[in-house]
Amino acid sequence: MLWYKAWLETRIRVAFLIGFLALVIGLSGWAGRAGPASHHTTGVLTSLTTQVPLVVIIVCAVLGAAGIATQPSFGVTKGLHGSTLFTLSLPVSRARLLITRAAIGWFEAMGIVALLFCGMWWIFPTLKLVAAPVTWMQYGLTTAVCASAIYFVAVLLGSFLDDQWRTWGTMLVSGALAGASVRFRLPADVDIFRAMTKSSPLFAHTIPWGPMGFSLLLAVILFLVTLMIVQRREY
């Protein structure tokens, strides 16, 4: 039933994100059909690899859990919602509460990323001209795995920040990481932003296993830190 609770808590956000993405992709597709299709492969790919990670970061920031605290299905709360005490009175460990909540948010985020990639492939004919289906799937996989670290940044911030600060905080941390990726020459195996952009399968035609592995490692570390915070926190 914790899954059910987590789904009820997040379903409006999921619906909102799907609606928002459908609108954006739909409008872009309509605009693309009205005008001349671009055949400039590099330009299309650069544009894609700039915008897709940004959208995915927004998805992760919005769906990142509020730790084990109650999150209203729409809007934000200031401070701790009183029903969190009701949750904590249940005979369930805090670890299980956090795992369930973080897991459902992650599945939802990954589901939306999958929908995003399928929708784009279906709507934009230009894509079929610049990328093979396998390459596009590889790029989707890379983005989903690399975005997991960002999602768990949101989960971590959600364990001690209110909703709006968690969302903005995640964007800020992501911006800082992206800035570091552009500004400094980070080792390729830890540069998850480069893996979603210039070193992505769309350009490199190979899956960037190094940064993907690093992203998963980072996600696990962030989750364990969140767990420690949640277990020590007083409510």
Place this chain on the structure above:
Amino acid sequence: MMDFIIETNQLCKSYGGRAALHGLDMQVPTGSIFGFLGRNGAGKTTTIKTLMGLLRSDSGSAHVFGQAVGDGDRSAEIRRRIGFVTEDKELYPYMTVEQIIRFTRSFFPHWRHDLEKRYMDMFELPPHRNITQLSKGMRSKLMLLLAMSRGAELLILDEPTDGLDPAAIEDILREIVAIAASTETTIFFSSHQLSEVEHIADHIGIIDGGKMIAAGCLDDMKASYRRIEVVLPDAAEIPARWVEGVQTVKTDGRMISLLASHNAEEIAEQARSIGGTTVESFPVTLKEIFLEQVRYN
């Protein structure tokens, strides 16, 4: 069966240097209806949150069902045997009445379907209404349903009747007594409403400044506490030291009012020995005991 279902020993808890619990010693007898009294900020909610494992004590110990609270999975097992009503009566804003009952029921193997149905009818709770659309009184009733239907051995209720109308309060108090009597559930409840506590509690504890300043069986306390009114002649001297048991002394001219926690007979004898022309002993209400205790603590 253990004698005390809840026991705390020298429990201390501070928030940013301000002590909320200051060496709290408390024993709640198994099977009792224990009224936990105190002023605002006395430490009632902090005590309850510590017992529920929501706060960690700085020092001292707290045991529920003979097990130390606060350590992970064991704490979850303790909570399986407890029904809890929180102070602010907040529930999930995205669920309906029916959904939250179904959700809560799934965690408690001894869920009392009969009580669930009984309270749904008694409280006239609309199953399909969203929780955000319930009044505070309705939310209190729903939370009581969720706590009392758990089949718990211990009910911890933080201001359970807060926000309820007098008729609903009467119903709730009657149900609390009924559930305690029929299932031997221990009830531990905090309240500001002294009349409620006096009405249903068989044991009380008064907390002030994070310390237990009076505790025991309510009937025994009411029997041992007496107000002794003494009128002294002009020449008589008011003693500087009274026999042990005098809690407070109020002087109004030649009239002295004493609150005795015990030794009422000896105190009255002392009053007569110093020349008291009139010495009368009166029973006291819980309200008097409470007010005198917290005022002069």
